[in-house]
Amino acid sequence: MDRLLYYAALALVRLLQSLPLRLVARIGRAGGALAYLLDGRHRRVAFKNLTMCFGDEKSAKEIRAITRENFRRLGENYASAIKTAAMSWPSLKPQCEFIGEQNLLPQPLPNPPSIVVAIGHFGNFELYARIGQHIPMLHGATTYRGLRQPSLNRLMQSLRERAGCLFFERRKDADALKAAMNRRGIVLGLLADQHAGNNGLRLPFLGHECSTSAAPAVFALRYHCPLHTGICYRVGLGQWRIEAGPEIPVRDAQGKPRPVTDIMLDVNRVFEAAVRRDPANWFWVHDRWKPSARVPVTKQLRPAALSSVTDNPPVL
Numbered sequence: 001m002d003r004l005l006y007y008a009a010l011a012l013v014r015l016l017q018s019l020p021l022r023l024v025a026r027i028g029r030a031g032g033a034l035a036y037l038l039d040g041r042h043r044r045v046a047f048k049n050l051t052m053c054f055g056d057e058k059s060a061k062e063i064r065a066i067t068r069e070n071f072r073r074l075g076e077n078y079a080s081a082i083k084t085a086a087m088s089w090p091s092l093k094p095q096c097e098f099i100g101e102q103n104l105l106p107q108p109l110p111n112p113p114s115i116v117v118a119i120g121h122f123g124n125f126e127l128y129a130r131i132g133q134h135i136p137m138l139h140g141a142t143t144y145r146g147l148r149q150p151s152l153n154r155l156m157q158s159l160r161e162r163a164g165c166l167f168f169e170r171r172k173d174a175d176a177l178k179a180a181m182n183r184r185g186i187v188l189g190l191l192a193d194q195h196a197g198n199n200g201l202r203l204p205f206l207g208h209e210c211s212t213s214a215a216p217a218v219f220a221l222r223y224h225c226p227l228h229t230g231i232c233y234r235v236g237l238g239q240w241r242i243e244a245g246p247e248i249p250v251r252d253a254q255g256k257p258r259p260v261t262d263i264m265l266d267v268n269r270v271f272e273a274a275v276r277r278d279p280a281n282w283f284w285v286h287d288r289w290k291p292s293a294r295v296p297v298t299k300q301l302r303p304a305a306l307s308s309v310t311d312n313p314p315v316l
């Protein structure tokens with residue numbers, strides 16, 4: 001079965017990569033529209049989430065329209081990610097704009113310090129891995145969780161690694177990730193917009209409390225890195241803009257660590273603004289607001305006390 005899935009996936013990958021990007025994006029949107037009709041479970045999750053966050057601002061008709069467009073966007077993003085993985089940077093660059101470089105590198109240094117970027121499931125989020133091609137003095141890095149099917153996992157990684165980004169499997173590569181963070185010029189992107197389980201911080205997001213990963217704040221503190229956010233916006237069919245946000249302080253004016261909860265609240269506020277700017281651009285099919293039986297976190301969390309978070313950072 002594993003081999004059969006591999007060859008089916010490989011055939012689909014090769015087909016999409018042989019087509020023009022805009023056609024692939026259209027095919028993806030059609031697939032997303034079909035998924036909206038057939039996948040009742042995720043359609044209900046998305047509609048419930050949108051209603052909870054925007055029910056006081058938008059009508060049920062408007063929320064249904066956003067849900068439908070969200071499915072189309074997801075299809076477009078997934079199909080386009082397969083295509084863009086095989087594109088050279090010169091051919092992709094006209095379709096993928098990076099802005100905010102001055103936020104990441106206020107001064108052009110030949111050997112810049114490493115940076116942590118809190119990223120989310122916005123737009124074609126696989127394009128975050130291209131940061132090193134846009135800014136050659138930086139080297140992208142991120143974490144992921146391997147698929148259960150070994151052959152499919154190898155295929156996925158073969159697509160991702162063409163971007164020149166360093167990928168660390170969250171359950172196996174903790175030591176390698178720590179070694180990389182002791183280097184200079186690393187841009188570590190950590191997804192921080194999904195349910196983080198019972199080990200996450202209970203923080204508000206879009207007006208409702210949810211489990212939030214502390215990993216971006218913890219890594220920035222532990223390795224003395226500046227912390228930023230990165231958002232991928234869709235600006236047209238098969239076109240995206242990635243915006244690097246201003247630095248989020250992880251230490252106060254006296255150089256002491258800020259509470260991790262305060263840092264991640266700042267990250268959540270940036271993500272909230274991005275969601276409101278284009279609601280259909282985010283990953284609404286995920287059950288972000290799962291309840292927790294754990295007591296909410298209210299005290300200061302120190303980096304040394306969060307080894308379970310840092311050793312198991314969020315997936316890409």
